[in-house]
Amino acid sequence: MNQITKRILFVGALFVALGALAYPKVKPLFTDSNTANSAAASARSALQVDAVRVGTDSVEDKIFTTGTLLANEEVELSSEISGKITDIYLEEGRNVKQGQLLLKINDSELQAQLTRAQYRLNLATERESRQEKLLEKGGISQEDYDATLNEVNVLKSEVALIKAQIEKTEIRAPFNGRVGLKYVSEGSYISPTTRIASLQSINPIKLDFSIPERYVNTVEVGDRITFTVQGTDREFQGEIYAIEPRINSQTRTLQIRARSNNDEGLLVPGAFADIKLVLDTIDDALMLPTIALVPEIQGQKVFMYSNGQVMEQRV
Structure with missing residues (x-):
């Protein structure tokens, strides 16, 4: 190379x-x-888009909130006087009727006082009857008769007073309901501050909840609600029966109370409830997918196709 x-x-x-x-x-x-x-x-x-044909449907304007179940009537059983329990007739967790005797306190001393007062009243009544006949014949002065009649009336009042004190030794159910757990036993010495048991009426049951103040003028007595509670998948119905006449200045909410049937006993006072309140129903509302709404400074808009053209439409 x-x-x-x-x-x-x-x-x-x-x-x-x-x-x-x-x-x-x-x-x-x-x-x-x-x-x-x-x-x-x-x-x-060309730009590819998805189009949706607009139609009408029924839409509910509703509020979702939470509330608490309350007994329709509730009371803590207690004694008006102090004394030793001689008999307990209530059974824990059982239903009772209005006026049913639940507990008895020793009243032996009061019974003795009542017997003595009745004897004195009977004697005074007989004397007043004899003096009335004497007064008609002029055998006794009007003043003596009036004194005897006054004694009769005083003794009647004394008997009534003792009977009222005896009634306080008996604790009776003030309404139909269910007795809770008892905290006393026979022989216990109780006073007006002693906790005995609770009594609750839970059918119907109440429901307390609140809504923001901007809905004050849209809620009325008689409006229907639906709610659910934990422990069951059922949806319960209720009706508003009372509205607080003022707004809570701390929370800026309005307190509302509803009532619901509880025939099966599934609703328990104190339970937490998820509530839906329907404010209004629109039968012919135009329905659009949320993704079709385009936000603007002055509101929202959608693109509408009509007669072969696309145009903007504020909503």
């Missing part, structure tokens, strides 16, 4: 090496150009 041939091979190898080194630098120029052409072509193609 002569000298000239060697130079030609060296120059060729040099150009190949330089080309290999320059290719990575030059490639983006051609790539960017192709990408720009592709983007321009895509821009010139």
